[in-house]
Amino acid sequence: MCFIFGIHTYSYADETKGGTEQTETKEKFNAGEMIFEHILDSYQWHIFTWKGHHVAINLPIIVFNEGKCYSFSSKHLMHGTYEVADKNTGDPITFCIPSEGDYKGKVVILKGEDRIRPFDISITKNVFGLFISCTLLVTLFLIVANAYKKRGEKAPKGLQSLFEMLIVYVRDDIAKKSIDEKHVDRYTPYLITVFFFIFFNNLLGLIPFFPFGANLTGNIAVTAVLAIFTFIITNVFGNKEYYKDIFNTPGVPVFLKLPLPLMPLIEFVGCLTKPLVLAIRLFANITAGHIVVLGFISMIFILGEMSAAAGGAMSVLSLLLAIFVDVLELLVAYIQAYVFTLLSALYFGMASKEEHHG
Amino acid sequence: MKLITPDFGLIFWMTLAFGIVFLVLAKVAFPIIGKALKKREEKITEALELAERTHEEMKQLQADNEKVLQEAREERDKILTDARSTRDRIIEEAKAKATEETNRIVETAKETIENERKAALTDIKNEIANISIKVAEKILEKQLDSNQAQMDYIERIIKETENNN
Numbered sequence: 243m244c245f246i247f248g249i250h251t252y253s254y255a256d257e258t259k260g261g262t263e264q265t266e267t268k269e270k271f272n273a274g275e276m277i278f279e280h281i282l283d284s285y286q287w288h289i290f291t292w293k294g295h296h297v298a299i300n301l302p303i304i305v306f307n308e309g310k311c312y313s314f315s316s317k318h319l320m321h322g323t324y325e326v327a328d329k330n331t332g333d334p335i336t337f338c339i340p341s342e343g344d345y346k347g348k349v350v351i352l353k354g355e356d357r358i359r360p361f362d363i364s365i366t367k368n369v370f371g372l373f374i375s376c377t378l379l380v381t382l383f384l385i386v387a388n389a390y391k392k393r394g395e396k397a398p399k400g401l402q403s404l405f406e407m408l409i410v411y412v413r414d415d416i417a418k419k420s421i422d423e424k425h426v427d428r429y430t431p432y433l434i435t436v437f438f439f440i441f442f443n444n445l446l447g448l449i450p451f452f453p454f455g456a457n458l459t460g461n462i463a464v465t466a467v468l469a470i471f472t473f474i475i476t477n478v479f480g481n482k483e484y485y486k487d488i489f490n491t492p493g494v495p496v497f498l499k500l501p502l503p504l505m506p507l508i509e510f511v512g513c514l515t516k517p518l519v520l521a522i523r524l525f526a527n528i529t530a531g532h533i534v535v536l537g538f539i540s541m542i543f544i545l546g547e548m549s550a551a552a553g554g555a556m557s558v559l560s561l562l563l564a565i566f567v568d569v570l571e572l573l574v575a576y577i578q579a580y581v582f583t584l585l586s587a588l589y590f591g592m593a594s595k596e597e598h599h600g
Numbered sequence: 601m602k603l604i605t606p607d608f609g610l611i612f613w614m615t616l617a618f619g620i621v622f623l624v625l626a627k628v629a630f631p632i633i634g635k636a637l638k639k640r641e642e643k644i645t646e647a648l649e650l651a652e653r654t655h656e657e658m659k660q661l662q663a664d665n666e667k668v669l670q671e672a673r674e675e676r677d678k679i680l681t682d683a684r685s686t687r688d689r690i691i692e693e694a695k696a697k698a699t700e701e702t703n704r705i706v707e708t709a710k711e712t713i714e715n716e717r718k719a720a721l722t723d724i725k726n727e728i729a730n731i732s733i734k735v736a737e738k739i740l741e742k743q744l745d746s747n748q749a750q751m752d753y754i755e756r757i758i759k760e761t762e763n764n765n
Contacts, residue, residue: 282602283610304609346602363609372610376617383629390636395643409633431626439621463606467614471622529603 271547273540281457281532283366284347285316285339289452299452301370303349306361307335316364323352368464371456375446379438412437412583420587425479425594429587432475436468437583444528444575448568459578460528462521469517472586477513480593488513516589520582527578531571538564735761 287299300317310329318324323338336352343357349364350357365373382401389402398406416437417430443464446454458464486492488509490499498505538560546553735757739750 278603283607348607361608363612365613366607366609368610369613372613372617376621380621380624380629383625387629387632390633394636395640406633406637410637431630432622434630435618435622435625439618461607461610462604463608463610464614466606467611467618471618525604 271543277536283368287367301365303364368456374453379442416587420591429590441579462525465521465525469521473517476589476593484593534567535564
């Protein structure tokens with residue numbers, strides 16, 4: 243696994259030369275850049291480098307500019323600019339991916355000296371990885387559902403029993419313990435989906451080969467969407483008591499509510515921070531794990547540039563440490579999925595709790 | 601920083617993809633799985649209850665068996681006791697009957713003996729009478745010879761008779 247990481251890493255180090263010149267033989271290895279290249283999104287899915295040739299999948303770029311959709315392969319942008327005729331005026335539009343500045347690594351339109359960021363819904367590496375993992379997840383679930391259909395009331399077998407263990411765990415130990423019996427069925431499907439989605443993508447993110455290894459759950463956009471789903475579901479199904487607690491908190495002196503609505507403001511901010519924290523926790527945990535693993539691998543190359551012997555010695559230690567962190571990441575993959583699901587369930591439980599007087 | 605700036609494109613696709621995954625799972629997969637799980641749980645509960653019930657029944661049955669066995673044992677004891685008492689009674693009766701019979705036989709024997717004796721006595725008396733008659737005849741025969749001789753003879757006969765007795 244780490245061997246592949248190495249190849250992967252080297253190719254990226256090679257790519258960060260930034261130019262088109264293949265003749266430039268040596269450039270200093272930049273660990274920070276390599277790590278961020280790895281963690282961040284890109285328009286190309288680099289698979290490996292073989293004798294100086296990059297083997298990569300060019301993913302489609304889809305952008306909207308002034309109401310028109312432009313779609314082309316990202317291979318045109320890898321080595322410079324790409325010109326397309328404007329669909330409104332017929333004038334040429336120049337697209338490029340700047341290697342520095344505010345829009346570094348993102349598709350922009352060049353207009354004189356200005357760079358304009360168009361509305362960009364390109365199928366990037368992460369989006370492509372997302373499609374793959376979603377397809378896989380749905381396929382696995384349909385296989386499992388089919389197994390249930392076929393086996394009826396018999397004991398589960400193989401994949402089915404693995405899924406059943408997790409499904410029953412989320413249903414009984416997370417959902418039923420956090421949410422009132424009366425409302426729990428409403429939330430269980432979402433909780434199971436979210437648990438499997440996060441756990442699945444955490445695990446796939448640890449596999450360094452194509453078509454896995456897209457750093458999905460370590461991307462703030464992905465975790466933000468999950469958190470927004472939790473936020474929306476919490477508030478849509480929140481009952482009267484929940485809203486009363488926010489806007490007219492009982493048991494709080496009146497001067498905290500009028501004339502300055504201090505307490506409602508604090509409660510409201512609390513509502514927003516809950517999902518925010520969910521998103522950041524998942525993102526930070528997964529990203530941190532990836533950074534640490536890549537950091538250990540980079541050390542081989544950093545020391546290797548100083549001397550071959552140091553690099554050789556370091557590679558053994560680095561590999562051991564990287565393997566250790568990878569194994570730790572397996573644990574984190576599960577724990578973070580569990581924590582996200584559990585906290586979502588707790589928020590749902592709070593929002594749908596019936597007041598128990600006495 | 602780029603790391604913590606959410607990219608709109610990814611948010612768009614993520615919302616779409618996650619939404620679809622959620623819908624497919626919630627509408628297709630989960631109902632099947634949920635139903636199957638519920639059915640299985642019910643089945644297991646039923647099976648457990650059945651086992652419990654069967655166990656109860658077994659216990660009951662065992663108790664019944666024990667009772668029947670106990671009854672049989674008592675019955676056997678009773679029969680044995682009855683048999684023993686019957687046997688004793690029969691023996692007792694037999695003994696009584698035997699004693700009675702013996703007594704009767706002894707009685708009969710005694711009677712017979714008495715009769716025999718009486719008959720014998722009668723015979724002897726008759727014999728004596730005959731002898732007496734014969735003696736008397738002989739005496740009468742000798743009377744004609746002489747008085748002396750007659751007297752001797754009577755004496756001798758009496759002596760003989762006495763000796764014979």
